[in-house]
Amino acid sequence: MEEKINQISIVYKQKIDQAKNLSDLDLIYIDLFGKNGEMTLLPRQFSKLIKEELKIISPLFNKIKNYLSEQIELKRAQIKEDSYSKLSTETLSINEKINFTLPKAKLHPLTVFERQTADIFKKIGFSQFEAPYIDTDYYNFEALNIPEEHPARDLWDTLYIDSEKYGIQPGKLLLRTHTSNSQLRILKRYNPPIRIMNIGTSFRYENLDARHEHTFDQFELVFVDKNLSLADLQYLSEYYLKEAFGQQMKARLRPKYYPFVEPGAGIDALCIFCKGQGCKICGNTGWIELAGAGMIHPKVLENAGINPKEYSGIAWGIGPERMLMLKYGINDLRLFRNGDLDFLEKLEIEEKR
């Protein structure tokens, strides 16, 4: 038996040394340690041995077993190492070096765009604020003049958190549907005059298609002062467009309903493709919808303890993905988050132009 074990060791060590590739090694491994492998079957004969023999054989068997599996692993590592270096010398010889590392990390084009947008508003005194992504229905809806059971809630397809297991009543905890959940927090935290912006991700229960994602970004402004009016909203919107897309840009306000602003406005930008002439992208109107905005509803100001007779406010929100889609004619919203490096790289080049 002792001889047999030593024999296996010598024969297989030789086979391992001669193995040319990983599949050779796999076969050797199966021959040794597979279901019917030599080292698997051998211990079945140990029952025939007497105690004294077993005292010698058993440690020897274990030693050789460990030795052979170690040799297989070493050889495996060596084969891998050899094939990598062979690959890079071969490719070097055809003048094409393969880089096995990932491309250098860069900021996502959306982040770059958002930082640029933030800089545009920093210049006129806005500072940044963070609001939670998981929030209560109070900050996301109630405080914004959207009571429970009010049909306006249907404007936002909401993802509710299964909160019962945390002892929270169902329907009270949700993923924020918009960055407007920052509004009341901002109004409560700061005394007017207020100039704050909030950038971040929002979530909705959407049927996914080229124009709808469950996860997307929003950019929100809250501006409170004495005697603000729609004229200031018009100015603010046009200021942004001119800074972001050039001095020829114009903004147009249209009446639009949002429960937390009164009057509410949809803000259109002069179509960046046809500069107002009318084209396919703007549906021949010369204008493209850019933002939701309005004068902060007196009730919302009151909820924060601000006297609506003394102060007025502007709330303004855009979708950064939508802005980039318009800017570069991107036709599928889902591209922003599906990790398609080709798309991201092309977009980055566009941004640099």
Ligand code: DAH
């Ligand atoms: N929160 C709105 C949405 O998600 C967008 C919006 C509309 C923001 C009007 C505002 C606003 O600040 O005044 O659809």
